[in-house]
Amino acid sequence: MSEQTLTIDDHDHHDHGPAKGLLRWVFTTNHKDIGTLYLIFSLTMFFIGGMMAFVIRAELFQPGMQLVDPGFFNQMTTMHGLIMVFGAVMPGFVGLANWQIPLMVGAPDMALPRMNNWSFWILPFAFTMLLSTLFMGGGAPGFGWTFYAPLSTTYAPPSVTFFIFAIHMMGISSIMGAMNIIVTLFNMRAPGMGLMQMPMFAWSWLITAFLLVAVMPVLAAVVTMMLMDIHFATSFFSAAGGGDPVLFQHIFWFFGHPEVYIMILPAFGVVSEILPTFSRKKLFGYHSMVYALIAIALLSFVVWAHHMFTVGMPIGGQLFFMYATMLIAVPTGVKVFNWVATMFKGSLTFETPMLFAIAFVVLFTVGGFSGIMLAIAPVDFQYQDTYFVVAHFHYVLVPGAIFGIVAGVYYWLPKWCGKMYDESLGKMHFWLSFIGLNLTFFPMHFVGLAGMPRRVPDYALQFADFNMMASMGAFLFGTSQLIFVYLVIKAIRSGKEAAQVPWESAEGLEWTLPTPLPYHTFITPPVIEQK
């Protein structure tokens, strides 16, 4: 990145800080406030989704049905997936985006601050509606977060309609948020900051936002078709009227595959910010990293049917999707190599953000390896719908996406609130999370290969030992997250004062601002000098 000089001129403008009282949070259009709202919401949803995971792992602790009945178990797996994907991971990254994007590009706020407020406040309504289905007659949706027809149409409980409305609301929130990010990044960068001078986190979010704008409407279309099949006697997904259940899968996964890249690209961005700081060395291959992001995003549109290898596609289709899926490994691999090259011959220290970032690179790559294995269509016949898949996506999502969010919080929290978190507690949170998640998800590779299907509340005896191990790991991982909550609250209330640049050799506009950040920043844009 080029050298920067800037003028900060925060003093002689309106010196009012935030509004007083609770209504401040309802009406705020400030990107920092909205970022905080998203992050608190995401953490809350993470615990709610986590409690559902507890129920799942408690039932799967031993063979036999001990705690819940199979119908409720399916509701737990469904809601766990929906809450984590749409309530924890996505809003978590939007929270980081809201805080960081204006700071990183020298903008005073997001381009559309009032739409920003609406984008957030839709979410508590949407999730209240979704969670309330647990208490409705017939129970919550139990058809998996992927809600295939006709299980989710003809055979769905009455709450499916509320599920559909909740998805519509979440989609509108995501689309509006993504639009805001694109418009901000294209129009409000400080003068002198070309696109190829933007920080990697900004790039990762620019591309993610385009993915969102492209595919969330397709999700909206498919749930609208479901609604029409259920209530208006159409037959998009029913052979009876000339429709096809497989059509559902094609449209869903056309959204679904880019969706998983939506969930990981911002994490790539966070890691690309953290590794250079704690290696004291610039990110290796900035341009390649940007091109790799673009390649991944474009390829993500043409691989969707690898989720459908057992559906009976003709061989030409299977081969195409197999090759395209394998191809995505190339730009993803390039990113991993560039991260390692950033660390290589650096001068490394291992503060908590760095621990999470390093664990990300290793464990996300492990998830990437199981992904390559899954891409091989003839072998995927043995992996599909087993715990091998569950292991794969939990590796890319937990030490992947979630670690990305957590790393970002540890990294930027001192700047946001001006206080340092307790480093020993941070390290404890890291190690317990690392051990817990590996204990939980690594054995799932084994039981999946050995033949255990997914979405089952009970299993044959040869899967018992690894399931018990996974459940114990889950309890460890889940409870360890309480350390994070305690640590954040403790930092905000009584943490040591943070330096203006708490991390030696951190680069970027956000670090040039005072710590803690004023309520309004970059009211006058900084001037970026090219060197």
Place this chain on the structure above:
Amino acid sequence: MQRFLHQFCIALAFLIPSSVYAAWELNMPRGVTDTSNTVYDLHMLILWICVGIGVVVFGVMFWSILYHRKSQGAKAAQFHESTTVEVIWTVIPFIILIGMAVPSTTVLIDMYDSSESDIDIQVTGYQWKWQYKYLNEEIDFFSTLTTPKEEIANEQVKNPNYLLEVDNELVVPINKKVRFLFTANDVIHAWWVPELAVKKDAIPGFINESWTRINEVGTYRGQCAELCGKDHGFMPIVVKAVTQEDYDIWVAEQKATALATAAAATQDWTMEDLVAKGETVYQKNCAGCHMVDGSGLPPAFPALNGNEVVLGDIEKHIDIMVNGVPGTAMAAYGKQLSAVDLAAVITYKRNTWDNKTGEVISPADVTAFMSK
């Protein structure tokens, strides 16, 4: 301290029972077909390539973690780009992927060739059991989980084939090409037997096909592999591969049984015999939703104990059993259960728990209803 140890040991005791049967399985089975072995080999090849790449990449990273630490005095180098290196580590993975794609393609093409089959079997997925129909043999039966509810409810010790045992196994001869035609009666299911490396979705309204040629005599167990509702985890598959001679004997037996079942429908049955048989039929087919004690799970699954149809109109009761209740989860059992089984379970329900109608519904009554 002693009390703590005592409680700890009790807690440990909970860990033991499942360990007795645990196999600590780490890998996919090789299986018993040429295809399954090729798939296993391909799986291992990809796995080792990934392990190799992992060792190299993580090796470099761990080297840095050990030897490029600031605390050990390492000074950061200044390089941060190199087009040559980017090209190399784009091209080499690409070549490795082509190396993986070639064998993957040949294996897939082979798996898709289900021509020239010796036996064709239509497999239909139901909520929550499988139906097998041997085309050209007039053999048609349902295959349902037989693990006792007491084992699932942890009231009895679990047997070694817990959740992987059925009443009627799919019997096929070894060394013959068996072609499967998959479909479903209601929602999407998937038929999977790991040792055959066959997994295919069963989609309502459509047929999918796959094939296998089993090399070894044996019993191979699999499970449904697509979420299909409440008892998705409770509809296993058991394939029994036998010699051609044993297969021919089995085919003859099946035909004889079919005749016997039809004959049984014309005989006289006593109340005691019907109720006893009915209880078995109920446990296997009905108790999953309507509960062992008939209390059901309203509103989706009505209680049968004290139910007005069960206590009232016989014709309506038979109609619901034979034709199901459209728009609900109550399936049409007329196609799944014989006239004897239907008569037995109807008689059972009308004369058990608090229901005491004293009525006997004979197989002849059911046959008469169905031929109207």
Place this chain on the structure above:
Amino acid sequence: MNLSTPKGLIILVVLMFGFGFALVPLYDVFCEITGLNGKTAGQYEGELTTKSNEKAREITMQFIVNKNDNLPWEFAPNQNQMTLALGEQKQTTYRVTNTYNTAAIAQAVPSVSPSAAAEYLHKIECFCFEQQPLDAGEHKDMPLVFFVDPELPESISKITLSYTLFDITNSTAPASDPHKVKKVGN
């Protein structure tokens, strides 16, 4: 469509929503052209095609039914299997019985395996082209007249044709004459 402005992005959003719906007919077009997913085309409008001079290859056709919870009637092929030459016109029937005690209207939906064979199966007359109303207890033998295109790939020597019956009594507009037969797409 300037993608750096809200207006441009909203247009993209609306276009993608429309694309989601457009995938529906696109999927059908794709399936019909390629015969993917075992979907057969509609009524065959052309001439019988035969390869001249050569004795046409013989293949096996199997006829089966898929049960469906939606309409659990008695439904079976009157012939399980037949051998035929490519290009040779054949016919067979399926028997259906309404086991309900009310009248209803059924729709038969075909599916072919292997799916690559679907585009070579030409149906000249098929009960699946029309809705099938039946009175309570009524049974019918429904005809199928077809031939298999001589261009069928050499690798396919056995084709399985299956029908699933669906209940469309409530999906059709109330007709004054319940026996009025309507032409439907597939």
